[in-house]
Amino acid sequence: MLRVRGRSVAWVAPLGLLLAIAALDWFTSGDFRTISWVVLVPGIAAAICGLWGTATVAVLAVVIYELEDHAWPHQFRSGLPDFILVVLGGLLAVLACAVRLRGERRMLRMQDIAETTRRAVLRPLPPGWGGLDHAAVYLAADSVARVGGDFYDIQPGPQGTRVLLGDVQGKGLGAVAAASALLGTFREAAYHEPLLVTVADRLEARMLRHIRYGAAIGRDEADRFATAVLFGFPPDDPAHVEFINFGHEPALVVTPGGIRSLPPGGRLPLGLGDLGGRPPCPLCVPFAPGETLLLVTDGVSEARDTSGCFFPMYDRVARAVAEDPRAAEPGRLVRLIRDGTLRHCGGRLDDDTTIFALRRPHPPCGA
Template structure:
């Protein structure tokens, strides 16, 4: 059982904010005592009381566990002394109960130290993620948006998924991507790309220039990592860059760097945007010289929402190895209720679908991001 599962279990043993975890070892202690006293001498189970501090060590705090360790020894002596000398369990089991209580208290201290460290690391990961993925105000830059981030259960480290919306005098730009790998190296690469996107997305009039700046930044980051002697100098990132013009003309510009193409969901159904012809960011040296990014202009119908996901969605599999059918599930939901294409509903639909399909066991960090133009903006 992981530390996080243990924390969730302890949270369940609370009533109105107060812990009732002590009830479980107390009931066990009383049960063993009552059964031992009310059975014959052929069924002596008082030595089972050694289980009480062990249960307390798994559920309770340090001082509560120590209290149960002492209480178990005292209860053992009192119950055993009730019997005639020839039926008493004796000192051998007394030592077992006392030693079991001491070891349980030590195990509780180790468990609590591990939980504290795990919570600290989780807070660091959450703070890091929030630093990279800054909160976006509602209706930011004239776009209705929604997002969900699901951390994989196979890694304790933060991943490299990233997204942002950057308004500017030349329109609103949207970026979503996934840096290969995990850990701080992936976070550093994501932060570098987002920093460049926020500056170039605001200042540059052409989306192609923004895309080129992202490619240059990833190349510089790779060279810097290599110069430092790190083993992540070959890191790359897939990404989708969108450009919404200042005046809504019913179109959006798209530059796809080796990422899964976005889905457009609306009252008329669900369709996939054209796949990009660019390699992932960081592999620019493989592109022929003089071949700059060329955005693709795509028409958007009124009410259509663009759904962007990382490969945690497209590569989600169930226990039989079957991949999650993202497009089919979204199409069914929109056909049943056109309002399912709204960003918040769409993100919630995909999030719940992925968790249901995988049984909650994600193999990769998963980001689901949906944007659409606000009506009348």
């Protein structure tokens, strides 16, 4: 907003105010002098201009004060006290600008670190990765940190493509560390293990190890767990998908003809597996090419408006697909849910939000 064609125009506002104060002082009577008001102008410049711009405005304020004040008869001059006030105001404004710029540079470095961390945890997925058309958006509840406990990934391998999406309980660095640990295990196990249930067991074991490690170093991780959903796309069966649900929101299958919800699965969240009995086997459900799998975390399902109503994702998707079958495409679907969630909650996210959509592409003609 303070740039025109790439050039800063922040100096226009303080300079215009400085000239306006000088003009007002010139055209008023000696009983109502306003030239001392120029002490305010360097402070405004300190808030929006750079260091040199603020220093220039401070010097101009002193010069204009001196010229204007000496143009009046002696009995109407503001004199030395106001001159000292203008000089001190300019010096303090330059100091405040330097402090502000230092804080901005520190914030930019923190944002760079947060972005690097986010990319290390949630690596960028190339188009068509694992033979899937996909789209995803991640919205951190903490807009400064930019990273939280949500995680997702696609891992192709000899046994087919595996997909994981989950949400670590809690926030902060502890949740980020747990998400990173689970993703690292998933990327290795999903590639090497022939059975999806073995990948699930490895994830459960990794979460328990992470909790024990946290306790060993004095970090309270006793209540840490993660909901997740794990998918396997068998290479020899393009019409079905296997999945294991660890207490996560059931996934939706979106098609141009409508939507359906997958079964909830049956496993406890990762880290709580010891509380249950023998874990159930993976479920196998129909999933044809061209159908889109929609996965979200509770930042979507628990988004509320000002009256406390939850975001009606199912109805919103069903209506959009009925109006335009192309809304079932992964990219369009992710944008639909993202925009709808932000509008519903007024842009105030109470939890990290991940929206992940993927599908098997239709085989090429003649294949």
